[in-house]
Amino acid sequence: MQIKKHIPNIITLLNLFCGCIALVFVSKLNFEMAFYFVCLGIFLDFFDGFFARLFHVSSPLGLQLDSLADMVTSGVVPGYVMFCLLQKCQDPLSPSVIFPFLGFIITLGSCYRLANFNIDTRQTDSFIGLPTPANTLFIMSLPLVLKYSDSMVVFEILTNQLVLLAITLFSAYILNAEIPLFSLKIKEFSFKKNRLQIVFLSLSVLLLVFFQFLGIPLVIITYVLVSLINNKFFKKQLVIHEEK
Incomplete structure (x- = not known):
């Protein structure tokens, strides 16, 4: 029982370790390896909670450790990536050295x-605002889209400081916006009860297959849009049906 108690926390610390390694790769401008280690950290972040529930060893310590680990992997790392992107596309003749540091607004929003x-008891079965892992994948994918895309339009967009600043500000906003987003957790093996999740996951696979790295931000954008559509139409229909 003592060993089981520590397994979730060890997994959480491995998530933190992945975040630390990702930071080192970002400092060397190796965004691809940083992306892979962040993905591994997010993967571990999912399983620490899974094993905590499986072994019935959830604890306040585990909750705090999880947030602290996420603060590095899904907070500091994407902020640092945006700092690098803003710095990279800055005019060498520009006297402002402060502008790239605005990328860390993502870190503040994540924190x-x-x-x-x-402390928000409403987010047990769904999310309010974009989860930090989803936001992190969006930000981490940007330098890879820039690297592997042959489109001049994409290049001009992702090397424009004002566009990057707009993405930064919107990122901090959407993380904390009062917008309900559906959960991807599938609790019962029933297509009817999980059709939204199944359809979204199927669409995500198609986007990733056809667009590769560009598919990652498209998946996150689709997730938000599908949630908004679901909130606007399907949830309203469900409430009307229940009232009848």
Whole structure:
């Protein structure tokens, strides 16, 4: 029982370790390896909670460790990546050295969300605001889209400081916006009860297959749009049906 108690926390610390390694790769401008280690960290972040529930060893310590680990992997790392992108596309003749540091607004937004998530009792079966892992994947994919895309339009968009700043500000906003987003957790093996999740996951696979790295931000954007459509139409229909 003692060993089982520590397994979720060890997995959480491995998530933190992945975040630390990703930071080193970002500092060397190796965004691809940083992306892979962040993905591994997010994968581990999913399984620490899974094993905590499986072994019935959830604890306040585990909750705090999880948020602290996520703060690095899904907070500091994407903020650092945006800092690098803003710095890279900055005019060498520009006297401003402060502008690239605005990329860390993502880190501030992530920190606020993670702290708020721990005390928000509404986010047990769904999310309010974009989860930090999803936001992180979006930001981490940008330098890879820039690297592997042959489109001049994409290049011009992702090397424009004002566009990157807009993405930064919107990222911090959407993390903490009062927008309900559906959960991807499948609790019962029933297509009727999980059709939204199944359709979205199927669409995500198609986007990733056809668009590769560009598919990652498209998946995140689709996730938000599908949630908004679901909130606007299908949930309203469900409420009307229940009232009848």
